[in-house]
Amino acid sequence: MNAIPLGVGAVGFIAVYLIVMLGVGVFAKTRRDNDSLSEFYLAGRNLGPFVLFFTLYATQYSGNTVLGYPAEAYRLGYAWIMSISFMMAVVVVYLLYAPRLHRLARSHEFVTPGDWVDHRFGSPVLSLVTNLLLVVSIANYLLAQLMAMGHVVAGLSGNLVPYWAGVVVLILVIIIYETLGGLRAVVWTDVLQGLMLFVGLLGLMAAISPGPVHWRELTSWLHENAPATTAVPSLSVSARWLSSIVLIGFGAAVYPQAIQRIFAAQGPRALKNSLQLMVFMPMVTMPIVVLVGLTGLRRFRDLGGVTADQVLPMLLRDWAQDSLWTYIMAVLVVTGILAAIMSTADSVLLSLSSILSKDFLGKKFLRNASSERLTVIGQRISWVLIAVLATIAFSPRMTLWGLIELKMEILVQVSPVFVLGAIWDRLTARAALVGISVGALLTSASVLMGIRSLWGFHSGLLAWVVNVALCVFLSTLHNQHRLPRELSRHG
Numbered sequence: 001m002n003a004i005p006l007g008v009g010a011v012g013f014i015a016v017y018l019i020v021m022l023g024v025g026v027f028a029k030t031r032r033d034n035d036s037l038s039e040f041y042l043a044g045r046n047l048g049p050f051v052l053f054f055t056l057y058a059t060q061y062s063g064n065t066v067l068g069y070p071a072e073a074y075r076l077g078y079a080w081i082m083s084i085s086f087m088m089a090v091v092v093v094y095l096l097y098a099p100r101l102h103r104l105a106r107s108h109e110f111v112t113p114g115d116w117v118d119h120r121f122g123s124p125v126l127s128l129v130t131n132l133l134l135v136v137s138i139a140n141y142l143l144a145q146l147m148a149m150g151h152v153v154a155g156l157s158g159n160l161v162p163y164w165a166g167v168v169v170l171i172l173v174i175i176i177y178e179t180l181g182g183l184r185a186v187v188w189t190d191v192l193q194g195l196m197l198f199v200g201l202l203g204l205m206a207a208i209s210p211g212p213v214h215w216r217e218l219t220s221w222l223h224e225n226a227p228a229t230t231a232v233p234s235l236s237v238s239a240r241w242l243s244s245i246v247l248i249g250f251g252a253a254v255y256p257q258a259i260q261r262i263f264a265a266q267g268p269r270a271l272k273n274s275l276q277l278m279v280f281m282p283m284v285t286m287p288i289v290v291l292v293g294l295t296g297l298r299r300f301r302d303l304g305g306v307t308a309d310q311v312l313p314m315l316l317r318d319w320a321q322d323s324l325w326t327y328i329m330a331v332l333v334v335t336g337i338l339a340a341i342m343s344t345a346d347s348v349l350l351s352l353s354s355i356l357s358k359d360f361l362g363k364k365f366l367r368n369a370s371s372e373r374l375t376v377i378g379q380r381i382s383w384v385l386i387a388v389l390a391t392i393a394f395s396p397r398m399t400l401w402g403l404i405e406l407k408m409e410i411l412v413q414v415s416p417v418f419v420l421g422a423i424w425d426r427l428t429a430r431a432a433l434v435g436i437s438v439g440a441l442l443t444s445a446s447v448l449m450g451i452r453s454l455w456g457f458h459s460g461l462l463a464w465v466v467n468v469a470l471c472v473f474l475s476t477l478h479n480q481h482r483l484p485r486e487l488s489r490h491g
Contacts, residue, residue, distance in 0.1 A: 013331055013335065014331075014334065014335055014338065017196075017335055017338070017339075018170075018173050018338075020192070021173055021177050021189050021192075021342070022173060022176060022177050024177060024181070024185055024188050024189050024192070025176060025177025025178065025179075025180035025181045025185040025189075026177075026180055026181075027181070027185075027188075028177075028180065028181025028182070028184040028185035028188055029180040029181050029185070031181075031184060036372060036375065037111050037354070037358060037374055037375055037378075038109065038111055039182070040182035040183065040375045040378070041111055041112075041182060041183055041260065041350065041354045041375075041378075042111060042183055042260060042263055042264040043182070043183040043184040043187060043264055044184075045106070045263065045264050045265075045266070046264070046266050047187060047261065047264045047265050047266055047270065048266050048270050049266075049269070049270040049271075049273035049274045049277075050191075050274075051187050051188075051190075051191055052187075052261060052264075052265055052266075052270055052271065052274040053273075053274035053277045053278065054187075054190055054191040054194035054195065055186070055187040055190035055191065055194070055261060055343075055347075056258065056261060056274060056275075056278055057194045057197075057198075057278065057281055058190040058191075058193045058194035058197060058339065058340070058343035058344070059190065059255075059257055059258065059261070059343055059344050059347045060087070060090065060252065060258075060278075060344075061087075061197060061281070061285055061340055065285070065289060065340060066197070066201075066289060066312065066336070066337050066340045066341075067148050067151055067152070067309055067310075067312055067313075067337065068144075068148070068309060069083055069286070069289040069290070069293070070289045070290070070292040070293035070296065070311055070312045071293060071308040071309045071310075071311055071312075072293065073289065073290040073291075073292070073293025073294055073297075074293040074294070074296050074297050074303065074308050074311050075293075075308060076229070076237075077222065077226065077228060077229020077230060077231075077294065077297075078219075078222075078229060078230055078290070078294070079229075079233045079237060079241075080290050080293065081286070081287065081290050082241045082244075082245075083286050083289075083290065084282045084283060084286040084287070085241075085245050085282075086244055086245055086248040086249070086282075087248075087281070087282035087285070087286060088279070088282050089245050089246070089248060089249025089250075090248060090249055090252045090253050091275060091278045091279050091282075092249060093249050093250055093253035093415075093419060094253050094258075094275050094278070095275055096419060096423065097253075097418060097419045097422040097423055098262045098271060098275065099268060099271065099272065100422045100423065101116065101259070101262055101263075101418070101422050102262050102263070102265055102268060102271050103268065104116070104119070105262065105263040106267075110263050111260075111263070111354065111358060112256070112260070112351075112354050112355055112358050112359050113130070113131075113134060113254075113256050113259045113260070113355070113418070114127050114130065114131050114355060114358070114359035114363075115359075116259070116418065116421075117130050117131075117417060117421075120417075120421050120422075121417075121421070121428075121429035121432060122429065123429035123430075123432075123433060125433060126417070126429050126432055126433045126436070127359070129433065129436055129437060129440070130414050130417055130436065131355055131359050131360065133410055133411070133413060133414050133436070133440055134256050134355060134411070134414060135352060135355055135356065136410055137251075137407045137408075137410040137411035138255065138256055138257070138348050138351060138352060138407070138411070139352060139385070139389065140407045140410070141255075141344075141348050141407050142345060142348040142349060142352065142385075142386075142389055143389050144407070145341050145344050145345035145348065146167050146171065146345065146389055147167075147309075148309075148337075148341045149166050149167050149170045149171070149338075149341055149345075150163035150164065150166045150167045151163070151166075151309050151310050151313065152166060152313055152334070152337050152338065152341070153165065153166025153167075153169075153170075154166060154310070154313075170338065170341070170342060170345075171345070171386050173342070174342055174345055174346045174349065174386075175349070175382060175383060175386050177189060177346075178346050178349060178350060178382065179379050179382065179383075182350070182375075183260070183264065183350060186343075186346045186347055186350055187261075187264075189342070189343065189346065190343045190346075190347070192339070193339030193340070193342060193343040194339070194343065196332075196335050196336050196339040197336040197337075197339045197340045197343075198284075198285075198336075199332060199336065200332040200333040200334075200335060200336020200337070200339070201284075201285060201288045201289075201333070201336060202288075203328075203329040203332045203333060205288045205291070206329065215291075218291075218294060218295065218298060221298055222294065222297065222298070225298075226297060229294070229297065235456065236455075236456035237456070238456075239455060239456030239457050240453065240456050240457070240458070242457070243453075243456070243457040243458040243461045244408075244458070246412075246461055246464070247408040247409065247412050247458055247460060247461055247464075248408055250412050250415040250419065250464070251407070251408035251409075251411040251412040251415065252408070252411075253415070253419070254411065254412075254414055254415045254418045254419065255348075255351075255411070256348075256351035256352075256354075256355060257347035257348055257350065257351040259418070260350075260351055260354070292311070292312055292315065293311060295315065296311035296312070296314070296315050297311075299315065299318065300314060300315075312333075312337070316330040316333060316334060317330075349382050349385065349386060350382070352381075352382075352385055353378040353379070353381045353382040353385065354378055356378070356381050356385075357374050357375070357377045357378035357381055358374055358378070361374070361377060362374050408460065409443050409447075409458055409459070409460020409461070409463070410440070410443060410460070412460060412461070412464045413436050413439035413440045413443060413460075413463065413464060413467055414436060415464070416432060416435055416436065416467060416468055416471045417432050417436060420432075420468070420471060424475075426475050426476070427471060427475050428474065428475045428478050430474060430478065431470065431471045431472075431473075431474035431475040431478065432471055434470050434471075434474055435466075435467040435468065435469075435470040435471035435474070436467060438463075438466060438467060438470055439463045439464055439466060439467030440463075442459070442462075442463035442466060443459065443460045443463045446459035446460070446463070447459075
């Protein structure tokens with residue numbers, strides 16, 4: 001095996017790819033009309049359907065998807081094919097509330113999710129609680145992406161390139177092009193990264209599964225050597241599936257970075273067309289990553305804990321030595337993995353900096369600051385955030401899927417504020433505040449007490465059910481509240 005398993009050519013290809021990303025950032029900076037918050041964080045509200053589709057795709061299918069999902073398939077077997085429904089649920093929730101939210105965002109020039117909360121409810125306390133939960137949850141998400149960077153580099157190099165070095169190099173590339181070009185740079189790189197990810201996944205499928213015979217052989221081997229991976233899931237596993245569908249469907253649909261892309265859409269038609277394309281992607285993407293995990297189980301036994309998160313890099317290292325074809329496919333997939341990680345990390349980082357600069361500092365401490373000044377502050381916040389989270393990522397303690405679950409259990413608690421608030425005109429600020437607070441407290445208590453599930457369901461989901469029930473019940477008691485006239489008109 002070479003010192004670098006994929007060889008100098010592959011390393012050179014990836015280096016060129018990273019340089020191109022930096023070049024996109026430089027070019028995007030020249031295309032910015034000004035340094036306002038709307039221009040920097042929403043790309044002038046001019047994202048067409050093609051760009052919007054790829055940036056949503058690249059953001060949703062993250063490093064967690066291409067690394068954490070194969071690892072979970074390695075642990076659970078064929079049962080993990082249910083992950084298709086996780087991603088489908090996200091699109092369903094988008095279609096439920098995004099069109100109304102977009103129309104209001106255009107009318108009232110929303111920049112951050114907090115702007116919607118302020119307009120809809122007029123409650124500073126509710127805005128503060130919502131923004132705090134958004135920051136905590138997606139900071140955790142960004143941490144997962146940084147961990148994924150390290151896993152990729154360490155796994156592909158056979159640990160010759162340290163985990164921490166992979167984290168440092170990739171985050172530097174991300175922070176540079178994002179600081180230069182803002183959302184415009186992020187979405188343009190997302191188009192390239194989304195294409196690279198899609199091509200890489202298709203190439204991976206072609207490399208490891210030449211036809212139905214492979215599936216039959218793999219299934220027979222798993223049935224004989226790891227029968228639990230082909231067995232009918234237990235009731236508790238099925239309950240956890242249902243729980244995950246709701247968590248991910250409502251949680252991922254209210255990612256701040258997703259909401260800001262809804263705000264940045266060129267118009268209702270562009271948003272609708274991009275979401276219609278998104279419907280088909282889970283059926284293409286998820287079976288491939290499941291197959292990767294099952295193939296890894298056949299080739300590598302007894303990978304446990306965070307080690308299983310490196311099953312894909314380990315497979316790529318082996319495949320690269322089989323033939324020229326598998327080598328080329330391995331290079332494409334590696335680049336696709338990096339693309340998936342970077343496209344999500346840059347989006348999350350941009351959203352975090354916008355919330356902290358505009359909603360926290362701008363509304364609380366720098367009320368007289370100009371839009372351009374807040375943009376500069378947001379850029380500096382990005383550097384501080386990435387430094388802090390990178391330091392934490394150097395010592396991973398959880399699996400990638402574990403981080404996903406924890407993030408979703410927190411994030412889903414804010415979904416009534418956005419989804420229910422957009423489609424139900426009787427939701428009151430008081431009810432939303434009580435619901436989100438109780439849901440967040442119950443979730444936090446369950447995490448601190450080590451209670452991650454009850455009756456097979458995520459404890460965060462049960463907290464969300466209580467959250468929604470309180471929102472509906474308390475709003476019904478105080479049904480004198482109505483939406484602002486503008487919301488009724490545009491909704």
